Amino acid sequence: MEKIEGNLLIIGGAEDKEKGCTILKEFVKLAEEGREAKIVIMPTAAEKSDSVGRMYSDIFKDLGIRDVEVLKIDSRADGFSKVAQRTIEEATGIFFTGGDQLKITSLLGGTPVDFSLQKAYKKGVVIAGTSAGAAAMSATMIIGGNGDSTPQMDILNMAPGMGLVNQVVIDQHFAQRGRLGRLISAVAQNPYILGIGIDEDTAILVDAQANLKVIGSQTVTIVDGFNSTYTNVSELKPKQALAITDMVVHILPHGYRFDLKNRKPITD
Amino acid sequence: MEKIEGNLLIIGGAEDKEKGCTILKEFVKLAEEGREAKIVIMPTAAEKSDSVGRMYSDIFKDLGIRDVEVLKIDSRADGFSKVAQRTIEEATGIFFTGGDQLKITSLLGGTPVDFSLQKAYKKGVVIAGTSAGAAAMSATMIIGGNGDSTPQMDILNMAPGMGLVNQVVIDQHFAQRGRLGRLISAVAQNPYILGIGIDEDTAILVDAQANLKVIGSQTVTIVDGFNSTYTNVSELKPKQALAITDMVVHILPHGYRFDLKNRKPITD
Numbered sequence: 001m002e003k004i005e006g007n008l009l010i011i012g013g014a015e016d017k018e019k020g021c022t023i024l025k026e027f028v029k030l031a032e033e034g035r036e037a038k039i040v041i042m043p044t045a046a047e048k049s050d051s052v053g054r055m056y057s058d059i060f061k062d063l064g065i066r067d068v069e070v071l072k073i074d075s076r077a078d079g080f081s082k083v084a085q086r087t088i089e090e091a092t093g094i095f096f097t098g099g100d101q102l103k104i105t106s107l108l109g110g111t112p113v114d115f116s117l118q119k120a121y122k123k124g125v126v127i128a129g130t131s132a133g134a135a136a137m138s139a140t141m142i143i144g145g146n147g148d149s150t151p152q153m154d155i156l157n158m159a160p161g162m163g164l165v166n167q168v169v170i171d172q173h174f175a176q177r178g179r180l181g182r183l184i185s186a187v188a189q190n191p192y193i194l195g196i197g198i199d200e201d202t203a204i205l206v207d208a209q210a211n212l213k214v215i216g217s218q219t220v221t222i223v224d225g226f227n228s229t230y231t232n233v234s235e236l237k238p239k240q241a242l243a244i245t246d247m248v249v250h251i252l253p254h255g256y257r258f259d260l261k262n263r264k265p266i267t268d
Numbered sequence: 269m270e271k272i273e274g275n276l277l278i279i280g281g282a283e284d285k286e287k288g289c290t291i292l293k294e295f296v297k298l299a300e301e302g303r304e305a306k307i308v309i310m311p312t313a314a315e316k317s318d319s320v321g322r323m324y325s326d327i328f329k330d331l332g333i334r335d336v337e338v339l340k341i342d343s344r345a346d347g348f349s350k351v352a353q354r355t356i357e358e359a360t361g362i363f364f365t366g367g368d369q370l371k372i373t374s375l376l377g378g379t380p381v382d383f384s385l386q387k388a389y390k391k392g393v394v395i396a397g398t399s400a401g402a403a404a405m406s407a408t409m410i411i412g413g414n415g416d417s418t419p420q421m422d423i424l425n426m427a428p429g430m431g432l433v434n435q436v437v438i439d440q441h442f443a444q445r446g447r448l449g450r451l452i453s454a455v456a457q458n459p460y461i462l463g464i465g466i467d468e469d470t471a472i473l474v475d476a477q478a479n480l481k482v483i484g485s486q487t488v489t490i491v492d493g494f495n496s497t498y499t500n501v502s503e504l505k506p507k508q509a510l511a512i513t514d515m516v517v518h519i520l521p522h523g524y525r526f527d528l529k530n531r532k533p534i535t536d
Binding site: 147175241250254256 | 415416417418419442443444445446448449452467470485486487489491497498500508509510511512513514515516517518519520521522524533535
């Protein structure tokens with residue numbers, strides 16, 4: 001596990017926006033940390049980026065942040081804008097909304113704004129993403145595949161992600177969309193990768209030591225194939241079902257922590 | 269694991285009835301085994317027991333069985349019928365259809381027909397059950413609980429089952445209805461119990477040595493909490509999410525085998 005520098009808040013989608021706002025308040029707290037916060041919302045993934053941007057802007061203002069900006073990236077050209085780069089560089093918290101994770105990577109990947117993001121991340125600026133914004137954070141991301149399906153290679157489509165967190169693959173809306181099959185399929189392809197399934201209204205906060213903490217009302221499912229003794233992945237024909245034995249699975253609710261480097265729950 | 273005597277064919281529901289009929293043919297083969305087969309269909313769980321009984325009757329006749337009988341048990345009184353007892357005692361294969369597993373246990377449990385079933389089972393007569401008929405086979409059965417939900421105690425309802433196979437709990441329509449959460453919740457309550465999630469058009473054949481073999485187009489998920497190092501089950505308040513660490517999970521497709529006594533895949 002590479003050392004990671006920043007704080008990542010990776011949200012399984014459908015986070016509470018009206019009642020306790022536990023997860024969004026955590027983001028605001030991390031963006032503040034004793035200074036005047038500047039939150040930048042990236043609705044890049046969203047189809048209706050204006051209304052989604054406005055919605056989150058209103059929420060963060062309600063939560064007491066004065067300086068909230070929506071940064072629209074609707075084309076690769078936008079990713080070359082000097083103004084946009086400066087906006088990212090001045091942010092103390094960056095929030096990716098849901099939508100389509102391929103919009104994030106295809107529009108931003110390799111642009112100067114992408115480099116500004118990586119720089120901000122290394123400085124320790126908190127970067128949050130919900131739903132598609134969560135999926136995009138890993139080096140390889142899941143972009144499609146049926147939920148409620150048995151593990152099969154056909155049900156899974158993957159693509160290069162933003163690479164903010166490596167050696168994991170993240171799935172979101174996890175229990176709610178029955179995505180165990182596709183997460184196991186991803187892990188079986190390379191059991192060195194940890195599969196992290198995040199439920200709705202639930203998030204993981206990943207710190208610079210690669211420890212994660214669960215926040216929110218549901219659970220996080222961690223699938224570890226590291227000690228798996230058998231899989232048939234490399235021999236599978238299309239439509240054939242997957243075999244994999246001896247995976248280790250952890251179910252972690254709010255407050256529980258997990259050490260990504262050593263692949264185990266933190267129980268102190 | 270208690271010694272089990274018979275052959276159980278436990279089907280995750282929606283088994284193929286039109287193309288290869290892999291699972292239903294396996295049942296027919298086991299009911300035949302070198303003798304004239306007599307198949308008894310138990311549509312006890314079904315709301316429309318007449319039409320369901322007729323459907324399976326037609327299928328088994330198409331598969332070459334001449335002696336097929338539908339045994340209707342619509343009240344507890346029916347479970348005391350001498351004719352019904354004799355029908356079960358003469359069967360070489362007994363098939364429980366889907367429907368509501370509580371209908372099976374509440375109508376049959378403790379009746380003379382139930383005892384006839386147990387006797388047939390000990391003689392080695394194959395007993396098959398699909399969907400509700402599968403769920404009812406374990407000593408404790410799942411009767412309700414949302415699919416596509418995070419593991420929580422609230423999502424699970426259990427009841428005493430038929431007890432044909434012990435120390436396991438069976439869930440069906442497993443991947444298709446996203447039932448990992450509820451199966452894990454069941455296992456967490458007593459990690460000595462093995463959780464067996466059977467997908468649609470997939471079955472396990474459990475033999476007298478308590479070895480199972482997977483048959484069908486999808487997979488079987490086995491959840492083993494035996495070596496789990498931590499769970500919060502006993503402290504949970506309603507609506508709180510479950511924690512459980514270090515479960516072992518196996519995904520097994522067609523042809524794979526598992527040793528229920530020793531809790532491991534058979535890899536010879």
